[in-house]
Amino acid sequence: MKNGFEQQLSQGFKGIIHSYDKRVEKGHHPTEKRQIWCVPISQQQTLHNQDNWVGLKWVVMVVRIPHLWNQTTREDQFYLTSLNCDPRNLGQVIRLH
Numbered sequence: 001m002k003n004g005f006e007q008q009l010s011q012g013f014k015g016i017i018h019s020y021d022k023r024v025e026k027g028h029h030p031t032e033k034r035q036i037w038c039v040p041i042s043q044q045q046t047l048h049n050q051d052n053w054v055g056l057k058w059v060v061m062v063v064r065i066p067h068l069w070n071q072t073t074r075e076d077q078f079y080l081t082s083l084n085c086d087p088r089n090l091g092q093v094i095r096l097h
Contacts, residue, residue: 002078004045005061009037016043021087030068034095037061038085047080055082060090 008016019038024031038058047053060079065072079094 002076005037005039005059005078008039008043009061013037013039018043019085019087021091023088023091030066032067033065034091035063036087036091036094038087038090040085041080053080056080057082058085060085060087060094062091062094 008018017040021036022034024033038060041047041050041056041059044059047056050056058081060081062077062079064075064077066075077094079090081090083090083093
């Protein structure tokens with residue numbers, strides 16, 4: 001899944017249905033940039049036993065880039081969901097989970 005997503009990302013999701021949101025959060029903790037992409041499951045490679053995932057609609061990729069002092073890291077996270085794809089809302093749900 002990660003390789004397929006990264007390939008689509010490198011090609012700018014050309015010809016791929018997707019939704020996107022980006023936000024920067026600043027506070028008492030590190031500054032964090034967060035990008036969220038939602039792609040329909042039909043636009044991805046078939047998952048193992050995909051027929052067992054009743055109602056599965058979207059694959060979600062979240063890229064978090066926190067910056068604290070002089071250190072910047074990157075975390076890529078992947079999620080599967082049957083929820084409607086609103087990347088801003090999904091980003092809040094994932095962050096609060």
